[in-house]
Ligand SMILES: N=C(N)NCCCC(=O)O
């Protein structure tokens with residue numbers, strides 16, 4: 139358990155108890171269990187949490203297909219087949235830390251500024267509990283980065299995405315799913331020496347999109363770099379860029395090729411396989427990961443839960459990284 143701190147989710151127990159894990163699927167069918175992420179307990183069912191999985195069903199910041207507001211519950215449903223032990227990282231992510239499903243935030247779909255303020259306030263309330271936030275569109279990264287920087291100072295960020303998301307405005311609107319990392323950089327939330335995009339590909343608006351992005355402090359590992367470099371090389375570069383300071387991880391599911399994640403709002407051909415992404419995420423072990431989000435799952439465009447299953451596994455790897463870091 140984390141050291142007790144003055145937040146509403148901190149431990150009220152004097153004697154640490156073992157974490158409450160997922161439902162035992164050798165006794166209760168997984169399709170009959172609760173619809174929480176990985177069949178974990180709800181936040182109100184345990185006295186304290188080390189990690190909270192929080193849904194943010196907001197998609198009013200999208201530039202193309204809507205529907206990511208239904209992402210959190212789609213990921214929860216697709217997470218029912220996850221099992222307790224992760225052999226790739228040799229860790230049982232729900233046994234070494236208390237993970238809970240904190241439900242969904244109620245955010246205003248008609249007012250982006252109000253929604254963003256609601257998300258930031260909610261995220262700030264989690265002090266010693268780490269957040270894995272399920273979107274929702276990528277707009278939600280901005281308030282989450284604001285809360286993270288308020289707690290840690292300027293943070294490193296590794297941003298897994300087909301898109302830069304450092305564009306300036308859409309229809310004059312500065313807070314959208316294509317702009318969170320520009321706003322975050324402008325506000326000084328990010329350490330410009332420790333920012334990295336992974337998975338970038340596809341058409342841009344102009345060549346200057348990339349130069350402006352570099353000026354903000356981002357380096358780029360392109361999707362095509364997985365063709366010429368091994369995952370191990372990508373991981374080594376990622377670890378060099380992120381160093382030892384606090385790291386926020388933002389995963390847009392459209393980093394995956396549409397074959398691996400059709401259920402998303404702005405799909406781009408030529409993306410990563412889910413295996414490449416999961417193996418890259420495992421390379422975060424040992425970095426000072428302070429929080430993460432997983433965004434842009436839009437179930438209306440999904441088929442056979444392909445995107446939902448990929449997203450559930452991404453979330454599982456992120457939780458496994460946090461668990462491994464706790465053991466170190
Ligand atoms: N963050 C995501 N998924 N997409 C941003 C695309 C913005 C655009 O339409 O140019």
Ligand SMILES: [Zn+2]
Nearest residue numbers: 300301390392
């Ligand atoms: Zn994207």
Ligand SMILES: [Zn+2]
Nearest residue numbers: 276299303390
């Ligand atoms: Zn994005």
